[in-house]
Amino acid sequence: MKKIFNALFTLLLLSIFMPGCKKDESNNVVVNPSASALAFKTSSAAVVLSPGNDAANVVTFSFNAANFGANVVTAYSLEFDLPADTSGTNAWANAVVVKIPAGTLQKTYTGADFNALSGVQLTLPTGTASTIAVRLKAEVNQNTGVASAIKPVYSTLTMTVNPYKAIVEYPALLVKGGNSWKTPATRTNGFLLASSKFNSKYEGYLNLPNADGYGGDAFQLASTLDASKVYGWGGTATTMSLNSGNLYLSPSPAYMKVNADVAALTITYTPVKFFISGDDNGWSTSATPLNYNATTGKLEAANVALTAGKSFVFTCNGGYDISYKVDASGNLVFAGAPVWGGINIPVTKTGVFTVTLDLSAGDGNYTYTIK
Numbered sequence: 001m002k003k004i005f006n007a008l009f010t011l012l013l014l015s016i017f018m019p020g021c022k023k024d025e026s027n028n029v030v031v032n033p034s035a036s037a038l039a040f041k042t043s044s045a046a047v048v049l050s051p052g053n054d055a056a057n058v059v060t061f062s063f064n065a066a067n068f069g070a071n072v073v074t075a076y077s078l079e080f081d082l083p084a085d086t087s088g089t090n091a092w093a094n095a096v097v098v099k100i101p102a103g104t105l106q107k108t109y110t111g112a113d114f115n116a117l118s119g120v121q122l123t124l125p126t127g128t129a130s131t132i133a134v135r136l137k138a139e140v141n142q143n144t145g146v147a148s149a150i151k152p153v154y155s156t157l158t159m160t161v162n163p164y165k166a167i168v169e170y171p172a173l174l175v176k177g178g179n180s181w182k183t184p185a186t187r188t189n190g191f192l193l194a195s196s197k198f199n200s201k202y203e204g205y206l207n208l209p210n211a212d213g214y215g216g217d218a219f220q221l222a223s224t225l226d227a228s229k230v231y232g233w234g235g236t237a238t239t240m241s242l243n244s245g246n247l248y249l250s251p252s253p254a255y256m257k258v259n260a261d262v263a264a265l266t267i268t269y270t271p272v273k274f275f276i277s278g279d280d281n282g283w284s285t286s287a288t289p290l291n292y293n294a295t296t297g298k299l300e301a302a303n304v305a306l307t308a309g310k311s312f313v314f315t316c317n318g319g320y321d322i323s324y325k326v327d328a329s330g331n332l333v334f335a336g337a338p339v340w341g342g343i344n345i346p347v348t349k350t351g352v353f354t355v356t357l358d359l360s361a362g363d364g365n366y367t368y369t370i371k
Contacts, residue, residue: 044058200261231262290355356368
């Protein structure tokens with residue numbers, strides 16, 4: 001009788017505790033959610049960036065919390081990449097990874113931050129819309145640092161971004177007009193030489209149509225790094241000295257490439273005339289000139305016929321010693337002697353355009369447009 005009682009008591013205990021054990025076990029069964037359950041989305045499928053929206057919020061990426069069916073801690077990150085890099089053996093290997101703070105289910109970018117991500121980190125060409133892929137990654141990390149056996153869940157979307165070239169304010173020498181020449185009192189494009197490598201060498205393009213001896217457009221160069229340093233006449237037309245008389249030229253060279261070295265105290269002037277040379281004009285270095293616009297301070301060529309798939313180069317003085325092409329990111333770069341670098345500027349549309357070459361902001365910030 002006692003044995004029967006013990007057996008019944010054991011069965012009673014099992015009937016009480018067994019359901020609880022199953023329930024606890026079910027709470028630890030991991031089930032990966034589907035990508036669609038994350039509801040990953042962007043507030044804007046096409047973002048156009050400019051200095052005007054640097055401080056504004058331009059795009060927000062949001063998503064639902066990933067439910068793995070168990071009590072786990074989920075970490076999220078966004079991966080930004082070019083569509084061509086999102087497949088194959090090394091898919092997403094070059095992605096820019098942005099971790100999302102714990103407890104947050106969205107990421108908002110200001111214009112300045114998104115321009116840095118797209119234009120600098122992803123090296124997208126500026127001034128044109130490019131498609132990017134954005135992937136949300138939801139993963140379970142272990143406290144020990146050991147890789148989790150739970151596979152991450154991904155959700156991907158595509159969007160277009162049109163970044164702009166952020167102008168870097170390089171150290172500069174500002175033109176201070178002498179004699180009757182009145183120049184801006186503050187840093188102004190068209191009246192400066194810049195040091196793009198942050199060293200003693202400065203370069204820029206100046207228009208000095210009246211620089212004709214003592215009575216013409218004489219000037220001095222004031223440093224933005226040290227207001228006490230003002231460079232002027234050094235005894236010859238190619239030398240400078242501190243806190244001396246005006247620099248001047250004779251006869252008038254008009255539009256010039258100017259190079260100054262504040263360590264060597266030298267300055268050189270090269271009169272320049274730029275041309276468009278490419279497939280559409282048989283690579284002529286004289287047929288399609290760019291003319292200086294005194295109002296904008298830029299070089300312009302109107303009614304230029306261009307053909308999609310063709311290319312061109314900005315050449316100077318009938319040759320390539322001073323010339324400009326683009327780099328892999330579409331930024332204008334010096335392509336003349338002695339570097340002979342760069343890529344021919346591609347034409348993406350067929351039509352008749354106004355081509356503008358802007359050399360007014362000093363070395364490092366030269367740009368062009370086709371409109």
